[in-house]
Amino acid sequence: MATTSSNTPTRHEPWFKYGVATLFLEMAIAIAVSAYSLYMTFNGLGGFPGKH
Amino acid sequence: MKMHKVEQLIIATVGFFWCFLMWFSTAAFSPSIAAHYHLSLAALGLLASSAIWMAPIGRIIAGWASDRFGAPRTFAVILAGCGLVSILSAFTTNYNLLFLERVIVAIAGVSFVVGIQHVAQWFDAQEIGTAEGLYAGTGNVGAGMGALLLPRIFGTNYHAAFIWLGAIAIVIAAWYLLRGRAAKSIERRATVQRRSNVRGTVFVWSRYIAIALMLAYAMSFGLEIAMNAWLPGYFTRGFHDAILALGFSGVAGLQIAAGTFAAVESFCASLFRPFAGYMSDLFQQKGWTPLPFIARTLPYAPRLHWLGISLILIALCMIGLTMAGLSGSLHASVLLLVLLGICISFGTGGTFALVPLLFPDRPGAAAGFIGGVSTAAGIVYPLIFAGGSNIHLGYLHAAVYMFVPIILFYFWAARYERHPEEHGLISPALLATEQA
Numbered sequence: 317m318a319t320t321s322s323n324t325p326t327r328h329e330p331w332f333k334y335g336v337a338t339l340f341l342e343m344a345i346a347i348a349v350s351a352y353s354l355y356m357t358f359n360g361l362g363g364f365p366g367k368h
Numbered sequence: 369m370k371m372h373k374v375e376q377l378i379i380a381t382v383g384f385f386w387c388f389l390m391w392f393s394t395a396a397f398s399p400s401i402a403a404h405y406h407l408s409l410a411a412l413g414l415l416a417s418s419a420i421w422m423a424p425i426g427r428i429i430a431g432w433a434s435d436r437f438g439a440p441r442t443f444a445v446i447l448a449g450c451g452l453v454s455i456l457s458a459f460t461t462n463y464n465l466l467f468l469e470r471v472i473v474a475i476a477g478v479s480f481v482v483g484i485q486h487v488a489q490w491f492d493a494q495e496i497g498t499a500e501g502l503y504a505g506t507g508n509v510g511a512g513m514g515a516l517l518l519p520r521i522f523g524t525n526y527h528a529a530f531i532w533l534g535a536i537a538i539v540i541a542a543w544y545l546l547r548g549r550a551a552k553s554i555e556r557r558a559t560v561q562r563r564s565n566v567r568g569t570v571f572v573w574s575r576y577i578a579i580a581l582m583l584a585y586a587m588s589f590g591l592e593i594a595m596n597a598w599l600p601g602y603f604t605r606g607f608h609d610a611i612l613a614l615g616f617s618g619v620a621g622l623q624i625a626a627g628t629f630a631a632v633e634s635f636c637a638s639l640f641r642p643f644a645g646y647m648s649d650l651f652q653q654k655g656w657t658p659l660p661f662i663a664r665t666l667p668y669a670p671r672l673h674w675l676g677i678s679l680i681l682i683a684l685c686m687i688g689l690t691m692a693g694l695s696g697s698l699h700a701s702v703l704l705l706v707l708l709g710i711c712i713s714f715g716t717g718g719t720f721a722l723v724p725l726l727f728p729d730r731p732g733a734a735a736g737f738i739g740g741v742s743t744a745a746g747i748v749y750p751l752i753f754a755g756g757s758n759i760h761l762g763y764l765h766a767a768v769y770m771f772v773p774i775i776l777f778y779f780w781a782a783r784y785e786r787h788p789e790e791h792g793l794i795s796p797a798l799l800a801t802e803q804a
């Protein structure tokens with residue numbers, strides 16, 4: 317893999333770690349809601365929140 | 369007054385979230401509106417489809433306006449204008465007038481490109497993917513939240529909902545005007561404003577790489593909105609017996625199950641989008657360039673590779689959906705659908721991590737073209753899905769006849785090792801643009 321784009325470590329500003337935390341939280345919400353919805357549906361109990 | 373870029377990101381995200389909430393508020397109350405005005409199924413379908421009518425041309429104009437007048441002014445006009453008409457629509461008693469007013473309120477959906485331009489004017493290259501991803505992904509949730517929460521909060525009283533949505537939009541418009549700043553520096557703002565002319569727009573539209581990114585967005589976001597409309601019908605027809613075997617009964621039960629599968633795909637496509645932008649930043653930081661043909665020495669080359677990988681994954685998921693459908697496995701089909709939603713987010717997040725870097729002096733015009741024209745794909749895909757002899761084959765047809773050519777064109781357009789934006793249908797010299 318060749319690259320010349322960036323060979324030095326990037327120093328991020330303080331906001332960046334909160335931004336990354338937020339995006340991981342959003343991913344966790346997506347996984348949790350999807351898992352809950354699919355569990356409900358595959359067991360014939362209901363569906364996505366609001367689709368009962 | 370010193371402004372922090374995180375504040376600008378929050379203002380843009382809140383404005384976009386609220387615009388998407390307004391955009392899909394008509395759909396959330398369409399059963400109530402249909403009952404109130406005794407609408408036929410055809411009229412209800414027309415009302416539902418009207419939400420997307422203004423998106424292609426509206427986003428192009430909004431992108432140009434954000435370059436010309438600055439994102440805060442443009443966003444405030446969209447919020448206040450749509451908010452005002454939303455309030456008016458609450459007092460309307462004639463259905464034709466209500467329909468027209470709701471089409472105008474749906475203009476709120478064009479705000480996406482304005483916020484993209486705003487964020488691009490504040491964040492630096494190494495963090496642009498994460499910043500744009502947080503903006504677009506979090507704001508996108510507004511559409512889903514509208515469908516989930518509005519009917520629960522307001523019941524069938526859509527009049528009250530339209531008033532509240534409009535009033536809060538006007539408040540956010542005032543906040544945007546008061547605290548929003550168009551760019552990080554006066555020089556940055558002046559450069560973008562100076563280049564917001566017809567020649568600059570034609571320049572962007574005629575670049576091979578801009579066309580490739582527009583097609584990439586059509587393959588990701590265009591597919592996402594098409595799947596929202598297509599999937600409930602697909603699962604109801606394609607997996608009718610399998611859904612009934614889960615314990616659901618009747619049309620209502622089929623709708624719950626099929627609607628859930630569609631909602632999960634859409635939810636993942638929205639909420640994984642910030643992660644996709646972060647991955648673009650990570651590719652950039654690590655210098656990963658694993659794909660053949662695509663440029664490796666451009667300052668943003670790793671981001672081109674991340675988007676290329678995303679497009680390939682989308683095509684593979686589509687082929688997998690056909691195979692799962694033909695095998696009759698509902699579980700495999702839903703699993704692939706979730707994966708497709710995640711890969712779509714990789715495509716959408718990957719595209720807009722690149723746009724501001726490729727066209728730093730025309731971010732609004734580029735975002736308008738790429739984010740606007742691509743939405744028309746949402747109309748095309750369902751026609752392909754429905755056109756085959758077998759309902760499961762549509763995904764394979766779309767992958768082979770549309771996605772493979774798009775991916776090949778992307779690889780071709782992204783192969784230039786120096787200034788890919790200089791290559792296009794019209795020579796930059798002919799347009800006499802001021803290239804940096």
